[in-house]
Amino acid sequence: MKFKGVIFDLDGVICSTDEYHFLAWKALADLIGVTDFSREDNKLQRGVSRMESLEVVLRKSDKTYTDEQKIALAETKNDIYKNMLEKMSEKDLDGEVLSTLNKLRANGLKLAIGSSSKNTPFILERLGLGLFFDAVADGNCVTKSKPDPEVFLKAAEYLSLNPEDCLVVEDAVAGVQAGVAGGFKVAGIGEASKYEKTTYPIASFSDLLKITK
DSSP: OOOOEEEEEEBTTTTHHHHHHHHHHHHHHHEEEETTHHHHHTTTTTTTTHHHHHHHHHTOOSSSOOOHHHHHHHHHHHHHHHHTTTTOGGHHHHHHHHHHHHHHHTTTTTTEEEEEEEEEEHHHTTTTTTTTTEEEEOOOOSOOOOTHHHHHHHHHHHTTTTGGGGEEEEESHHHHHHHHHTTEEEOGGGGGOTTTTTSSSOSSSGHHHTTTO
16 A cells, blocks of 8 residues: 555654653652552553543542642643653654654655644654654644544644555554544554554564555
């Protein structure tokens, strides 16, 4: 199948900010007295919105929080996370990823980001990719998180392409579910490569060149 565009998730695909996310959520959990927040808990936060991720932490607390307090807690986590992201630079962009992106573009494909993160523009700037992609759909322009397909459908719309013309690249099960629900073919890397609904399991980022030939 000849694709016209590729839509990438950000965290875990273009770059790895998973450790920063875990450390930031762990710091917030410690602040509110949740001392047993673990990496297993953190796995439940992958691919979902900030507020849904917060609920993973709060389920381990014996306290009750109002909506206003929850919003404040989510902002506190984001502030911690963004402070950590200040350490990111172009050196954190893997050479294979950058080379593959450039080859995909040279092959005439339109490229977009489809991420639930509201920090997407900031992260892309830190990586030196601020103006690289043809379109960016993120948590700032959608209201539903994955596994809802809204962010991928929005990215395809920005590229002026139909879902069947685009390949979605994901590392999380929720992201694969979102892509499939939106009518996209999905290349899965990492955890997503083992998921039964993934169209193209891949071992490395450069495998995308074979799929999109």
